[in-house]
Amino acid sequence: MTTGLNICSEIGELRKVMLHRPGDELLNLSPDNIGRLLFDDIPFLETAQAEHDRFAQMLRDEGVEVLYLDQLVAEALAANPMARESFVRDYVAECGIDGPGVREAVRQRLEDIDDPLELVEKAITGVRADEVDLASVKDASLADVMEAGGGDENPILVDPIPNVYFTRDTFSVIGSGVSLNRMRSATRRRESLFGRYLFTYHPEYSHVPIWYDPASPYHIEGGDILVLSASVIGVGISERTQPAAIDRLAKHLLWSEKSQVRAVYAFSIPHKRSFMHLDTVFTQVDVDTFTVHPGILGTLKVFSITRGAHEGETRISQMEGTLDQVLASALGLSAVRLIKCGGDDPIAAAREQWNDGSNTLAVRPGTVMVYQRNAVTNDILYHAGVNLLEIPSAELSRGRGGPHCMSMAFWRDAVK
Template sequence: MDINVSSEIGHLKGVIVHTPGHEVSLVNPELKDELLFDDIIFEEDARGEHLDMLDIFKAAMPKDGQVIEIVDLFKDVFKIEDARSYFIEQLIKEFPEENLHVIEKELHQLSPDDLLKFVIQGYLEKSKGFTLHPSPNLLFTRDLAAVVGNGILISRAAKKARLRESLMMETLVEYHPMFESVRNNAIRISGQQSIEGGDVLVVSDKLVLIGMSERTSFSGLMKGTEGLLQRGVETVLAVDIPKQRSSMHLDTIFTFADENECIAFPPAIMEQQENVVALFKDGDSIRSETKPSLKSALEEATARDFNFIKCGGENRTNQFREQWTDGANVFALAPGIIVGYERNTNTFNTLVDHGYDLMTQFEFVEEFADKDFNPGKDQKIAISFQGHELCRGRGGARCMTMPISRKSLTQ
């Protein structure tokens, strides 16, 4: 597969996901906050909702498109001895408090499936006393990395609960054959720096947005920016957003729906001033310019007008309620073709007011599952899908996807 993403909205050709497994059933109420969940979720229903979402993707993608389960990639890479050794070494190093060095030999002897089970679910069948917390956030594959152009920015999680996922993604990029083409173009974040994929939005191969959130540190943002500017990106717009749980990443309050259309949570995006800094190369250094707003910065950088559609519509209470249930976190399958949770009815009604046709997941799949989906240039569809269990994990359609291949908008 040609790994390349030059926009948020190009027709989707390849995406990495994780359909929730038993790890979500291991989250108990006492652990949920530490594991970054606001509620416990019912595994069976969450799996069904996720698989239904993937049916939408498959109906919308080209015939050669691929929906790839990340656990399958992990199983492949754990069959490679050097990859196993690298991962186990990093795991022991990054989690000294777990005393995993005591079972290092046993970890090396595990089958790929058993090692993966230990990493995701947190326990070994025959080593009582050695356990890790489960990794329920693997559901949100978006945060593990961001493909930008023909390169990849590997995330480093801000919270210990997700650091294991960062190590797993780093191992994939370093050793899995699928990532061979981007391996030498990888941007790596280390030490106490942090950056997560939910804060990285690719406007074009020349323009990228990075949110400075509670999960992306200033140093992580600058390290990521430095790498992007060295690899062909001309401008990074750093967007300072509230450092709070409800807006943990930029994509929880702002996403792209079409070439010049976005969904925005008004209080954190549309009502903010001078919270955007443009970063670009100036010789061997990076120069910065403060911009009046995100909208004006986007319009200046692209020479296009942008329409910001309000998450939740005009009503203030609805804006907050639907941002909380990921109304602003839509995922584009193609220009103007977006997917989001059906419960955000006011957001969908607002999209209809802006020219979008509304389809349920079942209508869309029935219409396009058995024929090529080739949306017209001016066609706009907002597809709703059920996610009553999934949204308890605090992440929407964009959070649950890591696109690795999209058609260029010029194709």
Template structure:
């Protein structure tokens, strides 16, 4: 059912979250607290995300683009006991009066789903708790490693309710029911299995720091959001389960501008990596430690060196901003390195990084705007199955303000095997 063994195998099923109405209630002061970088115009953001969703649907099929709202709603209907557990956990975490439970339990699945995501009940005109604006970045809530799923654990408490909802989806929804029965869920929130260290370090790992690259390698970034202790904890389980033989710990600066490794590089084709040159190619403030199942280790002074020696000697690095300052810094900030591959050579970017687009064109890619892609598919001028070496550029005036690109906005759960 679940199957991901690369970053570029043809995408067959993916989880996304449409921008929800809770985002419209975020004030400038709250934005900082909720880890949202700007105040967005929600109608425009929804429109841009709808373009994104339609691109995905035209390439992989409408039934294969799974929306979190529908998954949660269907899970609430299908699993009453787990629904009650979720309500109990949310009430406890949000420090609500226990008397609210009866009201929450009385809501139909659709109304409860909206309340759990937005924090607001429209009929009551009652704000129960803060929204979770970063839920649009479904990459962070879970990672598929072959036929297993890692339910991640966010570094910041502002994202804790996202985590509760992710757990609910994978335990309660009928589509994922067998995962738990077959011991294919690696739940980092299970404190008996993933306890704090003897020095009090907690397990903190977000999906933007994890890449399933090939049958033998998982990359995990050690970053602002993912700790070395978390990597050690996950490494042990992945080796014990025989899922991979090598885990590459990619150390990057502990900085907001590069909070996960997928803000610094993503793989879009068999040989092509879009990346931020100073950190990934030059190795500034970065290195790689490879841990092997047999207990041996290797250290590389840059991601470039590691890629060429361990992953692909023919790797081609395409630089954000064409590798020139100040454009490389500007375009890394606006997610020029954060692309999701729909299959080898077909990827989604933002339309606001012209120097990166030039670098992609120089590397042999065609850039097409997402709206033009949709128009031409609907007119029969483009067959998505026949495209090669194409970057589909999303409208991004508002989406980019949230500080995450197409890679961040997707949680792939099925790709073809490479």
């Protein structure tokens, strides 16, 4: 039986993973709000759920225990009588409502939910104007009047949190501890509440080391964090992760007595939406094999962060060599193999990278989960000897994230 957290690689036998099944939050997406909620299109919920259920069942068929974020957070809230009230207060404080009367009406709507799981689900779904008693708002401020407009002009008081099915991002398991990340976009920052309450109050996870505090002013997201080995992690300097955040994370990991990390490799990737995280441009599929988007080859800068001469200090040095040489050095191997997303076809590479062709989830060395739609890349991986578990992905992929994005591994065995 596995308890606590244990992630010392990206490819060790996967024993326990956390997912979030897409829910009614997707029904609160509309053409008017998808832009600020970081969606390019609106997934069809019924099909997205069927695809996600298939993803979860495929994991179970491989012997993986599947946990769900909403259930874990509900268990955390139920475990401490103070947690539920505090959760509602913190959620309302971060939900973006300026009018004090409307804010109180939303708080009351959430307080009236007795079941912890239903409360968490409502926090994810968002709150519509027709769900609260806006008529009870007295001595309304101008902000209250505008926010309580209701009808077709303002049907949603609290935005949904539709990106939460990408459980990789808001916190990251590293070794036996967790980085509680600060999301770059305001629309995703409420997601950090779930990780904070999970790792504060859940009986199984409340005592794990915390490597990063989301109260930090610098943003960092989990899709940019790859655990290359027990002693080396990679972090992307990306559109969504700042160098100053990597400095803080590295210092904590390198100098904590509870951490095995001895080096942090910072990979500078293009700051653009199609390359939003490190795991959208490369992931590990076997002991010596990675998928990679060819667009980053030849331009990538990599920096090594290690302990400095004095307590708490770090030393920065730019790595020499190509990406495969840097990765081989990080893993202590003579060489690694890079398999190009889309092969040598630039159109296929761009198309399939957009659909997360490089975003794989290893179940064990050499066996990875991929999106079925990336036929060119999958064929190349297959002929390279990689065992593929193909996930249906017509709707899940509309959220701009693949199998690695949709999963947060809690426990992997050591690589043999």
